[in-house]
Amino acid sequence: MNKQLIISVGREFGSGGHVIAHKLAEHYQLPVYDYNLLREIAIEKNVNPEELEKYDEKPRRVLFNRTVRGYSSSVEDNIHKMQFDFLRKKSDAGESFVIIGRCSEEILKDNPNMVSIFILADYEAKVTRTMERENITREHAEKLIAFHNRKRKAYHNYYCKGKWGDSRNYELSINSSRIGLDETTRVIIDYIDARYHAK
Amino acid sequence: MISMIMAIAIFVIMFGLIIWDKIERHIVTLACGLATAVLVFGVCMRSMDAFLETLNIRNIFTLGFWYEAGTASESTSGINWATVIFLAGMMIMVEGMARAGFFRWLCMTIAKTVKYKVIPIFLTFMVMSFILAMFIDSITVILFLAAVTLELAQLLKFNPVPMILSEIFCANLGGSATMCGDPPNIIIGTSFGYSFADFVTNTGLIAVISLVVIVLYFYLVFRKELSSAGNVVIDESKADPSSAITDKKAFIISTVIFLLAVVLLVTHAQTGLTVSFIGVLIAAITLLTAGKDVVKILKGVDYKTLLFFIGLFMVVGGLEQTGVLEVVADFIGKVSGGKMTVMIAIIIWVSAIASGFVDNIPFAATMIPVIKTLAATTGADLSVLAWTLAMGTDIGGSATPIGASANVVGTSIAAREGYPISWKKYCFSAAPATIIVVLISMVCIYVRYL
Numbered sequence: 006m007n008k009q010l011i012i013s014v015g016r017e018f019g020s021g022g023h024v025i026a027h028k029l030a031e032h033y034q035l036p037v038y039d040y041n042l043l044r045e046i047a048i049e050k051n052v053n054p055e056e057l058e059k060y061d062e063k064p065r066r067v068l069f070n071r072t073v074r075g076y077s078s079s080v081e082d083n084i085h086k087m088q089f090d091f092l093r094k095k096s097d098a099g100e101s102f103v104i105i106g107r108c109s110e111e112i113l114k115d116n117p118n119m120v121s122i123f124i125l126a127d128y129e130a131k132v133t134r135t136m137e138r139e140n141i142t143r144e145h146a147e148k149l150i151a152f153h154n155r156k157r158k159a160y161h162n163y164y165c166k167g168k169w170g171d172s173r174n175y176e177l178s179i180n181s182s183r184i185g186l187d188e189t190t191r192v193i194i195d196y197i198d199a200r201y202h203a204k
Numbered sequence: 205m206i207s208m209i210m211a212i213a214i215f216v217i218m219f220g221l222i223i224w225d226k227i228e229r230h231i232v233t234l235a236c237g238l239a240t241a242v243l244v245f246g247v248c249m250r251s252m253d254a255f256l257e258t259l260n261i262r263n264i265f266t267l268g269f270w271y272e273a274g275t276a277s278e279s280t281s282g283i284n285w286a287t288v289i290f291l292a293g294m295m296i297m298v299e300g301m302a303r304a305g306f307f308r309w310l311c312m313t314i315a316k317t318v319k320y321k322v323i324p325i326f327l328t329f330m331v332m333s334f335i336l337a338m339f340i341d342s343i344t345v346i347l348f349l350a351a352v353t354l355e356l357a358q359l360l361k362f363n364p365v366p367m368i369l370s371e372i373f374c375a376n377l378g379g380s381a382t383m384c385g386d387p388p389n390i391i392i393g394t395s396f397g398y399s400f401a402d403f404v405t406n407t408g409l410i411a412v413i414s415l416v417v418i419v420l421y422f423y424l425v426f427r428k429e430l431s432s433a434g435n436v437v438i439d440e441s442k443a444d445p446s447s448a449i450t451d452k453k454a455f456i457i458s459t460v461i462f463l464l465a466v467v468l469l470v471t472h473a474q475t476g477l478t479v480s481f482i483g484v485l486i487a488a489i490t491l492l493t494a495g496k497d498v499v500k501i502l503k504g505v506d507y508k509t510l511l512f513f514i515g516l517f518m519v520v521g522g523l524e525q526t527g528v529l530e531v532v533a534d535f536i537g538k539v540s541g542g543k544m545t546v547m548i549a550i551i552i553w554v555s556a557i558a559s560g561f562v563d564n565i566p567f568a569a570t571m572i573p574v575i576k577t578l579a580a581t582t583g584a585d586l587s588v589l590a591w592t593l594a595m596g597t598d599i600g601g602s603a604t605p606i607g608a609s610a611n612v613v614g615t616s617i618a619a620r621e622g623y624p625i626s627w628k629k630y631c632f633s634a635a636p637a638t639i640i641v642v643l644i645s646m647v648c649i650y651v652r653y654l
Contacts, residue, residue, distance in 0.1 A: 051358065052622030060624060069561070069627070070225050071606040073343065074506060076616035078605045080626060083619030 009118040010035065010101045010201060013109040015161075015175060018153035019131030019146075021186045022124035023105060028190040029197075030103040038092075039105040043084070046091050060084040062106060064159035085164060106157065110174055111165040120197050123175040124189070130182030176200070207248035208531075211522040214239050215570075218519050222563055229563070230508040233515025240522035249525070258282035258521030264289075270481045272397075282524075283517040284569075286394035286480045287387070288510055291341075293483025294384065297461055298344045299504040300490040303497060304455040306462070307348035308448035310336075315356055316445055320438055322362050322430050323423075326370065329353065330419050333371040334411075337378030338385050339466055342610035345375045350617040359438045365623050366426035369633055372614040373602050377418060377641065379610075380598035381411035384469055384479065387513075388568030388597040392590050394480075395572050399473035406591045407598075410648045414599075414641040421640060425633050457493045461486060516566050524573045533577035542582045548592050548649055551575065555596025556642045560603035568597045588653045595645040603638040605630045 012029055016022020023039070030037040038045070040061050047054035065081040077083060089112045092104065096116050104113075110121035126134070135146040158169045167174035177196055181189045218236040222229050245255040256262070260282035263269055269286065301307065314332055318324035329349060336345045349371045350364075357364035379386030383393040383403040393403060441447075449455045468475070468482045477485075491498050523529050540546035551571075558567050571593050579586035601608030605615050605627055611634075615625045 047622060050622040056624055057622060068223065069604075069606060071563075071612050072225055072228075073609040073612040074508075076613045078612040078615055080615075080619050080624040083616055084624060087620055087622070 008201070009099050009116075010197070011096060011109075011113060011116060011119040012103045012197065013113060013119055013121040014103065014105050015110060015121070015123040015170070016106065017125045017131065017170065018150050018157070019135040020124045020126035021134060021181045021189075024186055025124055025181065025190050025193065026103050026105045028186070029193060032190075032194055033101075033103075033197075035101050035103050037103045037105065038107075042088055042091065042104075042107065046087055049091075057084055057087075062157060062160050064156065064163050085160075089164075106161075108161055108165050111167055120200055121175045121177075122193055123170060123172070123178040124181050125170065125178060126180060126182040207244050208526045208528050210248050211240065211244045211519075211526045211528055214244065215519055215523055215528075218516075219562060219566065222566070223561075228508065230512040230515065233512050233519060233566075235515070237515035237518030240518050244522040244526060251525075254525040258518060258525060260285060260517075264480075268478075270478055272476050272478055282521045283514055284391055284394055286478065287390045288513050290384070290390060290394070290479040290483035291387070291513070292505065292510055293485075293487035294341065294465070295505045295509075296487040296501060297458075297465060297490050298340055299501045300454070300494060300497075301458040301462060302344065302348070302504075303450065303501065304458045305448040305450040306455060306458055307336075307344070308352060309445050309455070311349060311352035312443055312445035312448050315352070315443060316440070320356070320360060320440075320443065322360055323427070325356065325360075326367050326426070326430055327419060327423065329367060330370050330374045330422065331415070333374040334378035334381075334415055337375040337610075338382045338408075339462075339469070342375040342379045342386065342608065343613050345378075346372055346610040346614040347617070349375070350614045354618070354621045354623075356443065359442060362430060363623075364621075365618060365625055365629070366422070366429050366633075368614050368618050368623075369625070369630065370422040370426065372608075372610050373418065373422070373634055373637055374415065375610045376598060376602045376608050377411055377414055380595055381408040382469075386594075386598045387565045389594050390479070391565070391569055392572060392594050396576075396586065396590055398587070398590065400469045401473050402587075403594075404470075406587070407594050410591075410595060410645050413648065414644050417640060417644060418637055421637055422633070454494075454497070458490075461489055461493070464489070513565070516569055520566070520569045520573070523570065529570070529573040530577050533574045533581065536574070537578055537582045540582075542584075544584055544588070544654055545650065547578065547582070547584055547589065548654075549646065551589060551592045552596040552642060552646050552649070555593055556600030556603070556638065559597045559600030560607045560638070564597040564601045564608060568593065571597075585653065588649065591653075592645075592649055595649075596642070599638055599641045599645065602641075603631065603635045 010033060014022055014026040027037055040058060043057040043061055044054045047057055060081050063081050065079040070077065070079040088107055092107065092109060092112050095102065096113050113119045131150055132143060132146050135150055136143060139146065161169035172178040177193065179189055179192065214236050218232055221227055221232040241255055245251055264285050314328050315325050318328055333345055333349055350368050353364045353367050353371065380389065381404065383389050383398065383400045389403060465482065465486045468477060472479065472482060491501065494501050536547065536550055540550060555567065555571065575589040575593055576586065578584060579589055605611050605625065615630065618625055
């Protein structure tokens with residue numbers, strides 16, 4: 006591909022969005038950024054990645070924060086700002102990549118070469134997937150799904166104007182449990198190709 | 205009674221919104237100030253006099269506002285325009301200095317003088333942070349000091365967090381030493397008519413004693429972490445002080461203006477020039493010598509903080525005019541049984557603990573009329589209560605990452621460069637240091653004044 010292509014993949018926990026993002030990256034031969042984004046930043050800044058990774062996609066605490074002249078006391082705010090700046094820098098440099106979550110559909114919305122997708126799934130499908138993947142009980146899987154989705158939603162909605170999972174914020178919102186992960190990926194590829202050639 | 209309840213409600217809402225940190229704090233104080241004007245002075249009190257007294261604009265057009273021949277005047281009512289004007293003047297001066305590269309040059313010069321050795325840099329930067337914060341707002345001091353520390357950490361391969369934490373603490377401590385070092389001190393000084401020399405010889409002395417102990421404390425806490433930094437041979441051209449100077453002419457001019465500001469502040473009790481006059485004069489000289497950079501300098505001024513002060517003084521004026529603060533003063537007087545030792549202990553510890561969690565500026569602004577009433581009703585020495593309040597609010601803010609503006613800026617700069625500082629990490633060293641300095645302050649006040 007000659008032109009820049011950025012694929013932003015938002016996802017519900019257990020929807021298979023992560024797998025689909027990797028399949029897309031493989032198809033278009035693009036690097037994938039998810040939690041490894043902070044590792045990349047840590048390497049660039051020559052700091053310990055573990056120090057940063059514990060704040061990844063975490064919402065900021067409700068109380069005991071303060072902002073002075075645009076500087077925030079919240080570590081989460083600062084780590085996320087660092088991630089957003091890093092993404093913008095890559096986008097401005099014309100790089101192509103797949104980015105999972107991290108408010109990317111809003112952070113990079115001014116780039117016409119960015120395609121934003123949200124992967125959702127039926128509740129039962131998410132529970133079954135999580136139980137199989139993590140090898141845990143149904144009760145545990147349900148708790149895990151509720152916890153991660155609540156966290157992602159709080160994180161996203163604090164830093165973005167658009168709401169997490171709201172179809173109006175994405176070019177394509179698709180339920181992965183209806184036609185399976187492979188077919189869902191194929192449909193998305195068809196859309197990206199059409200969109201790419203339509204530009 | 206209704207007006208008192210209304211004034212308290214507005215004050216509590218204002219504090220709540222500041223702590224919530226979702227709406228910018230200048231919008232919060234201005235909206236609450238407006239609510240005070242309309243609901244407290246207008247609807248409840250129906251008093252135009254109370255409103256005008258709180259607005260306090262007439263004060264600006266009096267000679268005493270600009271020049272004080274003889275004894276200094278006291279004015280605790282309403283908007284403290286002297287604080288607002290002085291801060292605006294200093295902001296303009298500091299913006300000019302920053303543009304010329306003064307702060308980065310100073311940091312790099314000191315690092316070079318100590319031959320880029322980590323422990324000597326650690327010790328000298330603490331002292332420099334203290335001295336700079338005596339004359340310049342601590343946010344600016346930390347803004348530059350933290351940035352240079354991170355730069356040196358990359359070059360010399362050491363962890364910058366201990367150094368940034370100790371610089372933040374010393375900036376807050378330095379701010380307590382003078383009248384212009386920390387906003388609570390400016391408000392206290394201009395409200396009670398104290399001079400720069402008054403602060404230096406009272407809070408300044410306590411701050412210097414505390415500095416000696418604190419430098420030793422931070423050295424003992426962090427020496428292992430910093431000593432383990434490797435002996436790296438650095439390319440000195442990357443840390444060359446002269447490279448920091450962006451404009452040589454502007455650099456010389458801003459240095460002269462800074463020295464002039466220091467001289468004027470140190471001698472203002474002798475010359476009779478008020479801090480308002482000094483602020484306006486320094487700002488005028490900076491702008492007149494700035495050439496084409498005038499607009500850029502003016503754009504760099506933190507107007508939001510100035511608006512924050514104006515709104516805040518209106519809300520506190522509401523509490524004052526309705527008599528709420530007299531009730532608070534009476535309460536402290538009764539609890540202490542009129543004993544000065546108890547009063548000092550209450551003021552210093554309550555101020556310190558409150559300032560650790562909420563902005564110390566609104567707290568100090570609220571407490572000023574309280575200690576004035578307390579002194580009038582119990583016969584306590586007002587100046588002793590003022591120094592106690594200054595030390596409590598200035599130092600208490602050092603205990604947590606949100607206690608003072610410098611803490612927020614310093615930890616934020618570190619985090620953005622990949623060194624997140626959690627509450628636990630911050631409080632581990634800063635909270636004991638704060639307790640030590642508050643104890644030193646309390647003992648000094650007891651020994652010297654009682």
